[in-house]
Amino acid sequence: MVTDWSYWAVQTLNGLQLSMLLFLLSVGLTVIFGLLHFVNLAHGALYGLGAYIGISAAAATGSYWAGFAAAPIVVALTGMLLYLGLMKRMRQAGPMNQVLVTLGLIFVFVDVFRLIWGDLAIGTAAPAIFSGRSDVFGVVYPTYRLFIIALGAIVMAALALVLSRTQLGAMIRAGVDNDQMAACLGVNVERIFFIVFCVGCALAGLAGAVAVPVFSAHPDMGTEILISTLIVVVVGGMGSLRGAVAGSFLVGFAQTFGAVLVPEVASLLIYALLAGVLVFRPTGLFPARA
Amino acid sequence: QDYKVGMLLPYSGVYAALGKDIDEGFVLALEEAGMADQVEIIREDTEVKPPVGLAKARKLVLEDQVDVLVGPVSSGVLGAVRDFVDQTKTPIIVANAGNDEATGENCTPYIVRVSFSNSQVNRPMGQWMYDQGIRKVYTMAPDYAAGRQQIGAFAEAFKAAGGEIVGQEFTPFRTTQDFGPYLSAAQATEPDAVYVFYAGSEAINFVKQYDAFGLNDTATLHGSGFINSPLYVDAQGPAAVGTVASLHYIPTLDTPENKTFVEAVQKRYERTPSEYTVQGYDAGRSFVEAIKSGATDKEAIAKALPTVEYVSPRGPVSIDPATNNIVQNMYIYETVEGDDGKLTQKLIGTVENVKDPVNGCEM
Amino acid sequence: MFRQSLLKTIVILALLGGGVVYTFFTGYFGKELVIEAATLAILAISLDMVAGYGGMISLCHGAIFGIGAYTFAALTVLFGVHPLLAFAAAIVATALFGAVVGAITSRTHGIFFIMATLAFGQMAYVTIFESRTLGGDDGLAGVPRLDLSAIGIDLMNSTNFALFAIAALALVYVIAAFVLRSGFGRTLVGIHVNEARMKAVGLTVWHYKAAAFGISGALAGLGGAIAAQQTMFVSPELLVWMVSGTVLMVVIFGGIGTLVGPAVGAVVWVFLKHEISSITVHWHMIAGAVLIITIVAGGRGLYGQIEYMIENRRAKQKQPDETNVSPLAQERETHA
Amino acid sequence: MLEARDLNKAFGSLVVTKDVSFSLEKGERRVVLGPNGAGKTTLFNLLVGELKPNSGSVRMGGEDLTSLSVAARARRGLARSYQKNNLFGALTVRENLALAVATARGAAGWLARDTLADPEIAKGVADAAAQVGLTDALDAKVDAVSYGVRRQLEVGIALSTGPRVLLMDEPTSGVGPGMIQAFHTLLHTLPRELTILIIEHDMDLAFDVADRITVLNYGEVVFEGTPDETRASPMVREIYLGEWDAHA
């Protein structure tokens, strides 16, 4: 194979970039899923929505950043409607019904996308400042991908701070463990869960907007990405931020270097990884305590 | 109404847009011939799933008693219905699916293909690229039958011409979104050109990322024409400029037949035709020709279809009786920015009357 | 705990009977739908066995179904094995696959179990998709049907084949019900409700999980082998995870943990889907909406809701608080 | 009958069980006392195998159980009831007991017969229910019975497996005087050859049923002796009893 170190450096950056995208995508899911024990299969669809909004907003205003800002907001609003209209009702309904309802939502979203944005894949360009390539320590790499890496890192840090260091984090976890008792301590569980859900959705939307200059948006993109995100979340261990981070890196690098080193089995790799991890760590690598 | 046509196309799923274009092209051909009200069209959605496609084909033939099937887009579906149409002696006019076997070892008198065969589209590029002085080529395609055939045909021809394939990668079909790792690998082999087959959203992702990684500066992107089909070339944006590809049709062909066709499509559907629109049109046109030649029932239509010959928007076309695959020109074009700033196709080479070898077909 | 209640018996018989009658009066495609519904129902029942009663929500039953189909297809098409043998082989193969997956995943629970099974399902899918010998994404064509001419039945005739599928469904239901009302079935529920305590009273849990998954796998495989004969063609699409998702959906839609419900769900789903898709290509949206509504409305699934309401009425008939009061307390009070 | 040798267990840096050794004669009734957090429940977990010791061994009837799984130990007749109810919530009392009886009798795998319909098993269930006074509650759903009833069932399940050695973790916690009485009676009616180890905070009960008493503190055995010796021990009084009879 190639011996030139810069080649491996680039591949490492590729792995990093993919990991960060996966992180942005899955962290919302893990927060909702692990903390609310709410199985939101529609998360992928929300990512798709983010992507489409990103494109349309960029097209309308001619600025990528309009999409970057609009996507999380619009998706969060959508999430709000979903929560008030559906999820709230479903919170007590048990995981199975949640799976079903959110599966139903996927179906609806896919067709809504088709109706609004058509069957064809569409895309948008990276923002001017981040287009082209930059030179990091002698390694030439697409600037936009570097931006993704940075963004992922920032979101990571921010969330870590909130969840572990703040009262809010503790309140969320308490509400998850036992909402009745949390209420008895004066915690307005409903409201907190509502906030968490919306934040999770916003992150999905952000991921969509960020991904779209690299990938294209098409009606099934949400369904396609769903599995990888679930794998990330589960491999990492649900509900724990560390889990989402670990999961993203494992899957991201497994996919990247799998593609390079063992292309024959590349597509098997992440599933093997998933199965392997679960067999030896039945609750993922870093499960939230308890 | 004297005839029943069963449209076996994806109206949902990844190829829904392709199905739509083919359908429109077909309808246009009927209207042009003023036969729209003689023909009843029954549409069934294959969902791009072979089992579904087969079930729908069964329904169209056994329940609706159609005289002829039109479609499918996916090679998988065509493979699935092959035995069935053969047994029930139902002619099927293939309007996209490109798998070589359908007009090769698995051919039957009842499969007539007016679209293309996977290798037909790519074979000519081998010699042509060599003639342009390209010597070292790296190839990529999705890892499924169509992908392997399209690349296989090119690689064979290119090597035959004296070129060298410095690397070959088949990426997991429909699960690959980030081509970064593969592109870096390709870059490392320092090829004169990269030759690919990608379609749909994969094509968009690939072209954009190819450009982002700066390969355009070192190695021109070549490929099977689906790579920047007018359907989605806009989504690829500037990244697509400079790509060189071969296909059986481009909307910018400067022939009277094409001009009228493009106008007709513009008028009827308010957009420029894609290769799929033409495939649909020629499916309709060949059906019309078959009828005109006096065919009435399934058997007769099946007999008549291979004999049709006319000048299509894509140039002179005929059916090779040995394989029932279409004989047609291949157009090598470059994607360029037009005067209106929109991307368009600039014809830079034509390979005439490309005809597949019989490869194992016995009628 | 599973009870073959009168309601269950009535509904399943009505379903099967209805199928038979419909088969005789419908056209060609109607029969195809009957067969599709029957095979889907078989798959759904096999899933409900482990999911509804054993608490093992599997997302690889579509794959198992597909493995059944492929085993039958490959053996007959590639190796010219006699269809009957191939049929048996398909069942054995899926039983084994099920048992292995069940054993390996036995330590995982909830979503982790779901994902673990998904992993194995997808591995099977990818392997077949990329296997040249099995025809890759093109699949295998020319799959024969069982030859029952010996007993004067021609399965190439779609009426006969539809009846054959219905019979298979009936058989599968009986087997499932029989297993569930056996000691093994009770144990399965026990594991579902409190696995730790089952261990504490001396059960080697993973043996039973593996066995349950094996049995369920065999039933799913049987369904798959029939599906392969219906289309006389197999392709990797059969194994893709969305199929498992759809089946799971059908199970919940009909009423998870009711055994009859999933069968009802399957039938409703197949015909609903057909009806809607003949109206609009956007049938996904309608179907999705219908699902959401049924769940938000009831939450127990179509059949599940009915059964729940009926059982409840019975429960109310025998006076309630009796059961609630601690017996010791009662006893004390009487002689106080 | 049951023997622990130098058991050690630590959670991270926290040592919860320290060189614990003791042995029970066949039919002996032993009570384990100790302040909260002394490591009593942990000791039970080590004995039945729900926790693996860092060192030391557990033997029953001469056989070394240390490497055996929870289930394997249970099948050899080592049963245990939990401090925190660990029941089959969604099921009825009858079904709870039936599951235990069936498993204990190797009927869990029956494919041809129904363990809920089997007379043999039904008898086992009836007996166990009678012993813990659940006969009238057999068809109540566990979710819907009061805490007291659940405690009865907790012990009932352990008993219904027909153990040789029975470990009970605070069987009477949270139940009223009436039931405690009934529990006294139960202990006296149990077959004499059944070996019993009880964790108990109810001193009347402890001193009433115990042949010997073991006192744990900070994971160590700090005292072992007869009830009277225990009552007399100033150390036990100091770390555990206090003036426990102050308000009886």
Added chain:
Amino acid sequence: MLEVSELETGYGETRVIHGLSLNAVPGRMLAILGRNGAGKTTTLKAIMGLLPAAGGDIRFQGKSLVGTAPYDIAKHGIAYVPETRDIFPSLTVRENLMLAARMAPRDATWTLERVFEFFPRLGERLNNGGNQLSGGEQQMLAIGRALLMNPKLLILDEPTEGLAPIIVRQIHDKLAALKEDGMTMILVEQNFGFATSLADEVVIVGRGRSVWEGLSADIRADTDTQHKWLGV
């Protein structure tokens, strides 16, 4: 301070409490006694708003709590120690406590420090997960957590369950101390001696109704009632 009148409640279909009344007087402790299954816990759940009141009224400082959300009721100043303790497993001991302390005023009488004096054991387990505590430690944590809410009314459901006698003794003294501080309390107990030696008033619940009310001194004397309703 808290008056419950003719309360009717239960679980879904099953009605468990049929017209129960009680009255907690400021600065005094009310003990609710009764057999297993009598309905004590159910009553408390209704007071906390965890179960809907199907009939009757619950007034706290003159204001009706019926229909109020549990978290609001808590904010009114009622703290609850459930019989199942309900420690949050995924929170550490400290976090469990902080959660309760978060709404406390600056000059709060109850602080972490004071709770650790109260239960030194908790101080030693600060970083254990809630699921890594012994039964007794969980009980202490549950009480400590309730105290940190600096409540006006403290409700305890079987606080001595599973505690070593010496701890029971301590808790007895601590509760006595709390009474001194003028804390209003409702205590559900199986331990008759414990309860009556602390409480001022006693309500006995039987079959979901209040069957006896009076001073604890009286019930200690009244052995018939004890036998009839408590099986002592």
